[in-house]
Amino acid sequence: MTIAAKLQRLVQLQTISEPSAANAETAQAFQDFPEVLRELFPLVHEHLELQRIESALVFRWRGADPTAQPVVLMAHYDVVPAETPQAWTHPPFAGVIDSGWLYGRGTLDDKGALCVLLEAVEQLLAEGFVPERDTVIALGGDEEIHGKSGRAVASDFKNRGEIPWLVVDEGGAILDRSLPGLEIPAAMVGVAEKGIATYEITATAAGGHASAPPKLSAIGRLSRAIVRLEQSPFPARTSRAVSDMIAVFQRAAGGKTAKLLSFLKGRPRLTAQLLARQGGESAAMVRTTVAPTMVAGGSAQNVLAANATATLNCRIAPGSSVAATTRKIERIINDPEVTVTLLDGEEPTGIASTDCAQWRLVDSAVTAVWPGHATVPYLMLANTDSRHWHRFAKHVYRIAPLEMPGELRSTVHAVDERIEVSALGRGVEFWRRFISAIPGADPAESAAPTSETGQ
DSSP, rough: OHHHHHHHHHHOOOOOOOBBOOOHHHHHHOOOOOOOHHHHHHHHHSSEEEEEETTTTEEEEEOOOSSSSEEEEEEEOOOOOOGGGGGGSTTTTTTOOOTEEETTTTTTTTHHHHHHHHHHHHHHHHHOOOOSEEEEEEEEGGGGGOSSSHHHHHHHHHHHTOOEEEEEHHHEEEEOOOTOOOOOEEEEEEEEEOOOEEEEEEOOOOOTTSSSSSOOOOHHHHHHHHHHHHHHHHOOOOOHHHHHHHHHHHOOHHHHHHHHHHHTTOHHHHHHHHHHHHHHHHHHSOOOOEEEEEEESSSTTEEOOOEEEEEEEEETTTOHHHHHHHHHHHHHHHTEEEEEEEEEOOOOOOOSSSHHHHHHHHHHHHHSSSTTOEEEEOOOOOOOOGGGGGGGSSEEEEEEEEEEOGGGGGGGGSTTOEHHHHHHHHHHHHHHHHHTTOOOOOOOOOSSSSSSOOO
């Protein structure tokens, strides 16, 4: 069976983890997924040890040296809903191949990445290959809803005192151009993630009949608070992850672009200001962001609301914290009649090094499969299950070895998510080269820690 046919089968399983979309079909899909995986990748199931942790499927491939720290390779098999299926070129869970493209929810996030990883392992097993050190394949089943599995798998390792030599999860991708104005082909590799916090802000006022409204209603007060937040962005700062990214781009660029990046490399404040002015993803790399995502208030068309609430989703920049973000939001709103409640929050991760054997391993595999592409570190704006490993592992990276040219990235979580069939083979080749090149243990290395090494 071809790699494309295998991905088609996985796409056809509606493993939607969003609770509001749960139904008999999604429940059956989660039940069927492990058995379909067994059918598609029989050697993986024959030779690797399988452990189930929450909804995660954790495979361990025993290596030649049992004393060496393991490598953990991650993906997830749950997907987000396809809320407007009628807008798709092909049904989102049909797995249709059209003109060399495979359409379907999860083709990019993250069943495509999962499929090329397992196919590489399946091929290496067929050739009798044994990795130098234990290689763990951790497949999460609730990543899209920030579920329990990712944390539970990481905690299982931490509680046993087993520190990975390297962790690689989804996140970055293979791009034909990276940032606005930079026409540099790049494999973007996440070396850190922003923190995340969810707040509920509530405005109160006297209720009553709508025929005699007050000067400032609860809804008006809430609206003013949201406007203040949108008009007072958090300060822009250049983290080490962004500085490292600029430095790599500078080495890969030529002409005036290289001179400009060289100029910016030693001027972090100016770099932050320029990225902030570009807006969008560029601005989000250098500041904490605040996004109102849900609003509620009122009970009838002729009744004044006694209170109105909004939900804020915040992504916290490295160097800041949940506590600092809370204080800043309260200062910006500056209204005693608006309460700010933290619902949940996680701090930004540490920033993984790019001056080490682990980074060079990633870079070597990228260069072999995509010559001419720079391997570029960057700050992940969204969150992945790999964030839980930063508490005790030093080398945590994020890359899905899938090509996402042009505006293809915008189809992730959106209409017409798809992948070019020919790109799947190159994704498999990346993992074959990567796994084959994993080195044995350093003389000073031990799988068992003497102390915690969190960042």
